[in-house]
Amino acid sequence: MNLSEKIKQTVRNVPDFPKPGINFKDISPVVENPELSKEIVKEFANLLRGKGIDAIVGVESRGFIYGMPLALELNIPFVLVRKVGKLPFDTVQYSYDLEYGSATVEMHVDSIKPGWNVFIHDDLLATGGTAIAASELVKKQCGKVAGYGFLIELSFLNGTEKLKQYSDNIINLVTY
Numbered sequence: 001m002n003l004s005e006k007i008k009q010t011v012r013n014v015p016d017f018p019k020p021g022i023n024f025k026d027i028s029p030v031v032e033n034p035e036l037s038k039e040i041v042k043e044f045a046n047l048l049r050g051k052g053i054d055a056i057v058g059v060e061s062r063g064f065i066y067g068m069p070l071a072l073e074l075n076i077p078f079v080l081v082r083k084v085g086k087l088p089f090d091t092v093q094y095s096y097d098l099e100y101g102s103a104t105v106e107m108h109v110d111s112i113k114p115g116w117n118v119f120i121h122d123d124l125l126a127t128g129g130t131a132i133a134a135s136e137l138v139k140k141q142c143g144k145v146a147g148y149g150f151l152i153e154l155s156f157l158n159g160t161e162k163l164k165q166y167s168d169n170i171i172n173l174v175t176y
Contacts, residue, residue: 003039003173004174006036006039007030007151007152010029010033010036011029011174012028013025013026014026025124025152025154027065027123027124027151040066041070044066044070044121045070045073045074048074048119048147048149049074051117051146051147051169052117053074053076053117053118053119053146053147054077054113054143055078055079055111055112055116055117056068056071056074056076056077056078056118056119056120056121057079057107057118057120057121057138058071058078059081059120059121059130060080060105062124063081063120063121063122064080066121066123066149066151067122070121070149079111079112080107080111081105081107081133081134081137082106082107083104083105084105086106090108090110091106091108092107092141094106094134094136094137094140096129096130096132097129098129103129103130105130105137106137107137107141109141111141112137112138112142114141116144117143117144117146118138118144118145120134120135120138120147120149121148121149121150122150123150124150124151124153125152125159125163125170127157128157131148131159131163135163135166145166145167147167147169147170148169148170148171150170150171150172150173151173152172152174152175153172153175155176
């Protein structure tokens, strides 16, 4: 069985969460499985090794789960993207619209060095809004978006198409 099939068998589908009509993809059983989690980190690392990636950006909070171990595996910095007000030092911010409202994310002003090739990681790619926000934060610090990594892509929401304005290097281990 390949990695994608293992992940699909392990993800828990939760109907009508957080509202009716949504079939939520719960990755809790995946992260509770240490062998599968190790395999996920190794797969991402193998796909990125030798690609000149200078840092991994992880998007709060589930992008931290595999983003940090991936950065450690590649021996490169891990950079936090958090909701506004969570970081203690000077930050750059980016606001964006959600389906119902808006959100703002931020990172420390000194996290990305000019010219760095940055790989953005999160658990799920839906509409792409949060990944675009992280991309804009990287650009604000004169970094380059070298690609994206997601455990799961919900292809019917067309997030991949929106991200291609930043990078064509988009890795999704599972697609629904």
